[in-house]
Amino acid sequence: MATSLGDSLNDARRGVPSPRPPKGRENAKNTLCRNVTIFGHCKYANSGCAFNHDPSKFGNSPNSHQNDSAKKKFNVDSPSFTPLQPASNGASSSSRSATISPKAANAAVFTPKRAPAKTNLVSPQPQPKDMNTDWGSHDFPDFVPQTFDTSQLAADPTASAAAMNSYDPFSVSSTMAGLGGASHQASLNPYSQDAANLGGAAYFQSTNTFTQPLQYHLYAPLGPHRENLAPYQRTVHDFFIPDNLREELQRKAEATLQVLPNSTLPSVDHFHSLVPLDTTNQKNAALFGYPSWVYKAMSSQDGNYYTLRRLEGYRLTNEKAIRSIDPWKRLDNGSIVTILDAFTTRAFGDSSLIIVTDYHPLAKSLAEHHFNFNQRFQGNRSPQNFILEQVLWSYIVQIASALKTIHSHGLASRMIHPSKILLTSKNRIRLNACAVLDIVQYDNPRSITDLQQEDLVQLGRLILSLATNSPNAMLNIPKSMEQVSRIYSEQMHECLKWLLSPGPSASTPQSPSANALLNIDAFLAGISTQMASVLNASLNAEDTLLSSVNRELENSRLVRLLTKLNFVNERPEFENAPQWSETGERYYLKLFRDYVFHQVDAAGHPVIDLGHVLGVLNKLDAGTEEKIMLVSRDEQNCFVVTYKEIKRSLEMAFQDLIKASRGGR
Numbered sequence: 001m002a003t004s005l006g007d008s009l010n011d012a013r014r015g016v017p018s019p020r021p022p023k024g025r026e027n028a029k030n031t032l033c034r035n036v037t038i039f040g041h042c043k044y045a046n047s048g049c050a051f052n053h054d055p056s057k058f059g060n061s062p063n064s065h066q067n068d069s070a071k072k073k074f075n076v077d078s079p080s081f082t083p084l085q086p087a088s089n090g091a092s093s094s095s096r097s098a099t100i101s102p103k104a105a106n107a108a109v110f111t112p113k114r115a116p117a118k119t120n121l122v123s124p125q126p127q128p129k130d131m132n133t134d135w136g137s138h139d140f141p142d143f144v145p146q147t148f149d150t151s152q153l154a155a156d157p158t159a160s161a162a163a164m165n166s167y168d169p170f171s172v173s174s175t176m177a178g179l180g181g182a183s184h185q186a187s188l189n190p191y192s193q194d195a196a197n198l199g200g201a202a203y204f205q206s207t208n209t210f211t212q213p214l215q216y217h218l219y220a221p222l223g224p225h226r227e228n229l230a231p232y233q234r235t236v237h238d239f240f241i242p243d244n245l246r247e248e249l250q251r252k253a254e255a256t257l258q259v260l261p262n263s264t265l266p267s268v269d270h271f272h273s274l275v276p277l278d279t280t281n282q283k284n285a286a287l288f289g290y291p292s293w294v295y296k297a298m299s300s301q302d303g304n305y306y307t308l309r310r311l312e313g314y315r316l317t318n319e320k321a322i323r324s325i326d327p328w329k330r331l332d333n334g335s336i337v338t339i340l341d342a343f344t345t346r347a348f349g350d351s352s353l354i355i356v357t358d359y360h361p362l363a364k365s366l367a368e369h370h371f372n373f374n375q376r377f378q379g380n381r382s383p384q385n386f387i388l389e390q391v392l393w394s395y396i397v398q399i400a401s402a403l404k405t406i407h408s409h410g411l412a413s414r415m416i417h418p419s420k421i422l423l424t425s426k427n428r429i430r431l432n433a434c435a436v437l438d439i440v441q442y443d444n445p446r447s448i449t450d451l452q453q454e455d456l457v458q459l460g461r462l463i464l465s466l467a468t469n470s471p472n473a474m475l476n477i478p479k480s481m482e483q484v485s486r487i488y489s490e491q492m493h494e495c496l497k498w499l500l501s502p503g504p505s506a507s508t509p510q511s512p513s514a515n516a517l518l519n520i521d522a523f524l525a526g527i528s529t530q531m532a533s534v535l536n537a538s539l540n541a542e543d544t545l546l547s548s549v550n551r552e553l554e555n556s557r558l559v560r561l562l563t564k565l566n567f568v569n570e571r572p573e574f575e576n577a578p579q580w581s582e583t584g585e586r587y588y589l590k591l592f593r594d595y596v597f598h599q600v601d602a603a604g605h606p607v608i609d610l611g612h613v614l615g616v617l618n619k620l621d622a623g624t625e626e627k628i629m630l631v632s633r634d635e636q637n638c639f640v641v642t643y644k645e646i647k648r649s650l651e652m653a654f655q656d657l658i659k660a661s662r663g664g665r
């Protein structure tokens with residue numbers, strides 16, 4: 001029968017006789033007396049207690065019970081837990097001595113070794129002998145930002161760690177520092193189309209490193225896409241202009257606002273903040289007789305951006321030369337870069353001629369666009385890389401239109417050259433650098449008829465080189481013409497033949513045999529069928545643009561409505577106005593705002609739904625008779641109102657605000 005500890009204590013208090021060995025327990029001598037266990041001794045030990053009174057025989061002492069319990073429980077005296085590394089040979093850690101023998105001081109220094117490869121145990125990583133010394137002894141290089149080419153990493157992974165130490169993606173200063181003079185200036189144009197020609201080519205070659213400016217203007221097409229939707233459904237994209245158009249406009253805006261930090265370029269007259277637009281610092285004086293530079297600049301007179309073409313080293317000898325620009329200022333044609341002014345300056349430290357024209361952000365020359373084989377075709381001039389015939393006709397028609405305007409003003413372009421025709425948007429070109437030769441060659445006048453005829457010949461040369469994808473097409477005209485007849489239509493071949501005919505020979509491009517002067521009217525008559533199709537394409541493009549603008553019109557209407565709502569809602573001065581109190585007539589304007597923007601679903605989660613916002617605001621703008629239920633935030637009030645009523649209330653509140661703004665409270 002078991003005896004509880006309580007019973008034993010009671011027995012002890014009473015001085016009960018030592019329990020007799022239970023019947024049948026003759027081996028009581030092998031059992032430790034309970035009195036010894038409880039009190040440390042037994043007063044009946046010598047007077048008949050049959051139990052054993054020697055605790056040492058049981059490996060026990062009167063305190064050993066306490067010690068046992070102390071060992072079992074955690075208490076404040078518990079030794080702190082220090083995990084031991086498992087032995088690399090797989091021996092149990094419990095076999096280790098908890099203390100270190102003094103002999104250990106003489107033990108050989110422990111040098112950790114790698115576990116044998118065949119062991120399955122995860123061996124602990126060898127620890128350095130002295131961590132502090134080791135850290136201190138490492139010679140960590142200081143962080144020095146430099147340009148970084150991630151392509152190296154792919155080629156040589158072992159170099160990656162060292163390379164990463166020196167990479168700062170936001171540092172362009174070190175890149176710029178390596179560039180000098182004009183190349184430095186040119187390379188600062190991140191939109192420059194011909195990066196390989198720039199002084200900063202190394203920087204631009206690896207597109208991986210080009211982290212600035214941020215590419216926020218790139219939009220990926222997000223679903224759901226049209227084909228997954230019912231015809232009446234709309235996506236968010238349907239409410240805004242197409243992504244590619246927005247991207248183009250944003251890039252142009254960014255290029256326009258771009259500045260050149262730490263520029264040493266001077267201000268020229270009322271133009272300041274000059275930014276070089278040249279994509280190469282190799283200047284040849286072949287076209288104008290002077291090296292020319294092109295800059296974007298801001299006018300302090302009207303805050304607009306213009307292009308300054310500088311002819312370096314030009315000296316004005318005749319006052320009338322500069323006035324030959326005047327008739328050019330009166331020209332109005334969409335295919336000519338508008339010429340605004342011309343003057344000479346010494347701001348650059350020399351004598352320079354400056355011609356001011358309109359600025360077309362991100363424009364590039366036809367030469368850059370079509371003759372940059374490395375970038376565009378990787379040297380491949382296969383037929384599929386030749387310019388489409390419609391595009392060539394579009395160029396011809398646009399230039400013919402420009403020449404018509406120029407020639408009918410008694411002027412000649414004199415500069416129909418691939419590097420002097422700007423591509424300002426898709427297939428949209430403009431004659432650039434007109435009038436320059438009129439100024440610089442003023443003292444060597446030539447017959448205007450000759451010059452105008454030469455314009456048409458220059459047009460022929462330009463189209464021939466574009467059609468053959470070769471700037472040197474004129475070196476072997478028969479071969480180039482033969483190539484044209486293989487790739488393009490008979491009409492294109494005839495047109496080029498007419499333009500390139502040496503002297504007055506043809507009446508129209510289609511009947512080269514008739515004798516007549518090479519003039520622009522005859523040319524226009526000859527390409528009239530192409531003009532009709534180019535006009536049609538241009539009208540279609542205009543319609544597309546107009547519908548894109550229309551989408552933004554809707555947005556601007558909603559922005560105005562939102563502005564109105566925000567003007568009247570939550571004005572601090574109306575805090576105590578009775579009209580806005582819970583019984584006032586304008587209270588539901590507040591509730592309407594909650595209805596538009598602060599809706600929650602049945603589970604209390606915010607509803608973020610642009611479709612709801614646009615739908616509701618459109619109905620408000622139209623003032624429809626549709627009824628909506630507006631509920632106060634505490635859900636104690638509920639109004640059923642039409643959009644028409646809300647619109648009227650909003651209008652009144654806004655008109656009051658306008659009156660108050662004029663001081664007419």
Ligand SMILES: Nc1ncnc2c1ncn2[C@@H]1O[C@H](COP(=O)(O)OP(=O)(O)OP(=O)(O)O)[C@@H](O)[C@H]1O
Nearest residue numbers: 277278279284294307358359360361363364365419
């Ligand atoms: N009106 C302009 N608006 C915007 N950019 C322009 C304008 N005129 C020229 N540019 C830009 O300046 C760049 C340099 O023009 P430029 O006429 O000097 O051509 P180029 O190829 O450098 O020829 P050249 O070797 O004769 O100087 C053009 O590629 C073009 O991108």
